[in-house]
Every structure is written in structure tokens, then in C-alpha cells.
Amino acid sequence: MTAPKHIAIVGGGTAGWMTANLLRQRWARLGIEVTLIESADIGTIGVGEGSTPFLRQFFRTLGIAERDWMPACNATFKCGIRFPGWSSVPGYESYVHPFFNEADRELGNQFFTNACLRRRGQAADANPQDFFLAAELARQRRAPHYEVDAGLGTDYAYHFDAGLLGAFLRTHALGLGVRHIVDTVARVEQHDSGDIAALLLASGARVDADLFVDCSGFKGLLITETLGEPFHPYHDNLFNDRAIAIPTSLVEGEDIPSETVSTALRHGWAWQIPLTTRYGNGYVYSSGFVSDDEAERELREHLGAAAQGATARHLRMRVGCVKQHWRQNCVAIGLAQGFIEPLEATALMLIQFSVEHFITALEQDGFEPGRREAFNRRVAEMFEGVRDYVVAHYQLNTRRDTDYWRANRANRNISDRLASLLQVWDRGGDFEAALERHGAALMYLRPSWYALFAGMGRFAAELRPAAQAITAAQAKARLRLMAAAFSSHRNHLMGG
Ligand SMILES: Cc1cc2nc3c(=O)[nH]c(=O)nc-3n(C[C@H](O)[C@H](O)[C@H](O)COP(=O)(O)OP(=O)(O)OC[C@H]3O[C@@H](n4cnc5c(N)ncnc54)[C@H](O)[C@@H]3O)c2cc1C
Known part of the structure; x- marks a missing residue:
């Protein structure tokens, strides 16, 4: 296959418009046309208002500044996620999964040391919310921006109105030359090879293309309904639907x-x-x-x-994913490829990563589809990595009030990888080595795993006194000083 001449995207939700922007931005110079078809009769999911820090890279790739898109989408900054009520362990009833900042280096290392001491039976303070700057910024409702540039990098994500983000991305994509058709795909025509040949629209129009992207939402109009790609539900791992x-x-x-x-x-x-x-x-x-x-x-x-x-x-919610995200001449992106419940707000990140990997896979082989298997393996690995991290929240819960929480804790349908991480943590083994062994497949890095396991209070009940590097009170005093250099969130957003 040479470079596709025309790519047709079905679906005008966040997935469709993110994909249209990334593909057109990258391949317009090759003369590749992109058409997006969305139905006026079938709505978008209309939720999905939180992101991971990777969305910053998405906007950078498109050359869109925060001052241009954030006000248009009623967007705010996100320093992390707070989880009240997941744990009943005294001192650990609420914890934060922070985004990590350069200024965290020292206190962050002391947190890892304390968490290891506590894992091995010593009473060191190890709630991440006491050690990471992002937690203090959130506590004080500050933006992750220094009032006066301190030369230190900060990491953060966003909250936004999903409908407004879709509209913003649509306008940007149209500016890049994406063709937009508002119509419903009524039938899909296939070649004898199984490849998709054309989309037949309710108005009677026909859209021919050589590459199709399924962004049609949970039903997976092209990947599942047309090509018959099986869907693997995660309901054994994740109960929420x-x-x-x-x-x-x-x-x-x-x-x-x-x-x-x-x-x-x-x-x-x-x-x-x-x-x-x-x-x-x-x-x-x-x-x-x-x-x-x-x-x-x-x-x-x-x-x-x-x-x-x-x-x-x-x-x-249809939770799980297809096995082959790219099949024949169709790649599925967004809810059509799969969904992991939104606890860590990872869906847009998976959309972004999937499109970026797809671009790389096609370009590396001069647009020969030889990398399809490698692409499918990597995307499956990403879904499983995110799934394991989300499942870990349920495994680690210590609530006793309902069957729901007890069943989640008792659920043995977890991956071998997650089971082994839990075992190493509980036995005081080499957690660092265990994380390293799984490498990029984990999706979440060392600080996130520590924050989750320690933040839930996954420690022995009986602890010996510890000579710890730093106490929570000392760490918090340092954080308060550091946070004073950051802008108020409201003032930063509203220019007050
Ligand atoms: C409860 C919940 C909370 C969530 N929270 C988050 C979050 O915090 N962070 C995050 O990143 N993600 C979150 N998500 C996921 C996020 O909402 C989606 O991943 C994202 O909106 C992308 O959706 P989509 O574009 O794939 O599908 P949809 O928004 O469903 O869009 C489907 C599109 O396909 C079109 N279509 C369908 N059939 C046809 C047809 N026959 N012809 C033409 N067009 C058709 C529709 O018109 C529509 O435009 C959440 C999801 C749920 C359910």
C-alpha cells in the first residue's frame, strides 16, 4: 500500500475530532485528504471532562496555546485526583494521586523511603498527600503555575466541557482542511478482501476512501458491526457498567x-x-x-x-476493548475501540496514544500495513496497563459497608502482573525491581504505584516505631512554603 489518498472518519465525538486533527496535521503535507462524517441523529456521549497530563502534548502537537483553547472550553487546571472514602485505614481515609513536579524531588524521595519503611513494619508517615506539591496546591486551590517563573517544571492536566472541546477541535480541524459531512452512515460496502470500500449515507451520498477510522462510539459501527471484530469485556475485572x-x-x-x-x-x-x-x-x-x-x-x-x-x-458503559484495534483497512479509536471506566480519566490519553502509534506504525514501513500486529499488541498492552492500575484501586479498598466493596476486594480475577505487584508489596519485597520488570507495559510509573498502594494504607496493622527521614508534619510545613509561590487558581484562570 502506498500512502492513503483519502481517510474517512466515522464519528464526531472527541475521538473523531482528536483523530481528524492529528492525522491532518501530520499528513496534509503528503496530500492526504481527511473526511469526518457525523450523524445529526446520533448524539455524542457528552461526558469525559477530565484528562491526564498527556493532553498537554496533544495541544502542543497541534500548536494550540492554553490561552486559546482553555477559555473556549471553560477549562481548569488539574493537579491530581483525590480519593476520599476508599480506605478505612486510620490516617489514610483520603489520599491524592498527584501529578509530579520537579520541586518534588527531595520530599518525593523521602516519601518513597518512608513508604518502604512502613511496608516493612515501621511506623513512618507515608500518605502521599503529605509529601507532594500538587496535593498542597490542590488543598489551597492554587494553579500549577508559579506566580514568578521559578525555572522548575510543573506537570498538570485539565478539566473541560466535553461539548465545547469537541466544538473547538472541530473548528480547528476545519481550519486544517478536514472535510466535514453531517449525515448518517446507513450501510458499509466491502471489497472481496474484506476491506471497507465505501460508506453509504442516509442522504444517498457515498464516501469512498482507502483508510477508515471508526470513531462511532460504543457500538463500533465499522470495527465490530461491519468487520465482526470481537469485543473482550473486562467485567470480570471491573464491575462498573x-x-x-x-x-x-x-x-x-x-x-x-x-x-x-x-x-x-x-x-x-x-x-x-x-x-x-x-x-x-x-x-x-x-x-x-x-x-x-x-x-x-x-x-x-x-x-x-x-x-x-x-x-x-x-x-x-461498555467496558473492555476489541482485540484488534486495527483490522483490514480500518482502525478503531475512542469508545469504538474500548473503554476503561473513568476513574483515572484515561480515555482521551488512550485516543491520543492510539493515533500517535498508528501514525508511527504506518510511516515506519512506508505505509505498508506490516506493523499492524505490533500496533495491535502495543495498544492492547496500553489498555491492559491502564486496566490494572484502575483495578488496583478496587483491590486495595478497605470499606466494609456493602457487598460491592467486599466483592471488589475479594475478586481474584486480576492479572498475574497485578497479583505479583500486590504480593511483593505485602511481603516487603523489592517493589522497585518488580515495577522495573514490567517496564512500559505498566503504563503508570513508579510514583503513581507508590501513591496508590501507600495512599490506600496498604500496610501491616502492627507497626514498630521508626527513625524516619521526615514526618508528615515536617513535610507539610515545607509544602506550604513551596505552594505560596503559586498563583490562585481562580485568579490565574480569570485574570483577577
Ligand atoms: C461516565 C463517563 C465518564 C467519562 N469520563 C471521562 C474522563 O473524565 N476523561 C476521559 O478522557 N474520558 C472520559 N470518558 C470517555 C470519553 O467520554 C470518551 O472517550 C470520549 O468522549 C470519546 O467518545 P467517542 O468520540 O469515542 O464517542 P461518542 O462521543 O459516542 O461519539 C460517537 C460519534 O459517532 C457518530 N456516529 C455513530 N453512529 C454513526 C453513524 N451511523 N453515522 C454517522 N455517525 C455516527 C455520532 O454521531 C457521534 O458523533 C467518560 C465516559 C463515560 C461514559
């Missing part, structure tokens, strides 16, 4: 939080995502343990008066 979203108002004049809060409820967890204009809230839960009505009642109770009169949206 439903979500409810309810927006609430920001309190006028209040500082805007710079973190996502993911609070454990009785049958799942509730997200709270701050935008500049409102909060996005939702409840992710398992229909095997609670009815939709009961879940909505529980979420409303959690949100209190703020949710009164607000409309709830009920969503079904």
Missing part, C-alpha cells in the same frame, strides 16, 4: 478547585470536576449491585441541595 451525570453550579466568588475528587459511595464512586462555569458530577456504579433509581438517589444525597432540580443523565 453504568454512570449518572448531574451538573451543579459553582458557588459565586468561591475559589475554583484544581483537582478532581473521586469519592467512594456505597456501590461505586462519584466524580466532581470543576469547570470555570459549573461542576460536572457523576456516579459510576455497578448494575449488579444497585438499581439505577437507587443509584440516582444516592448521588443526589451525596450532592445535597446543589443537585435539587438538576436533570440526571443515565449512561451505560
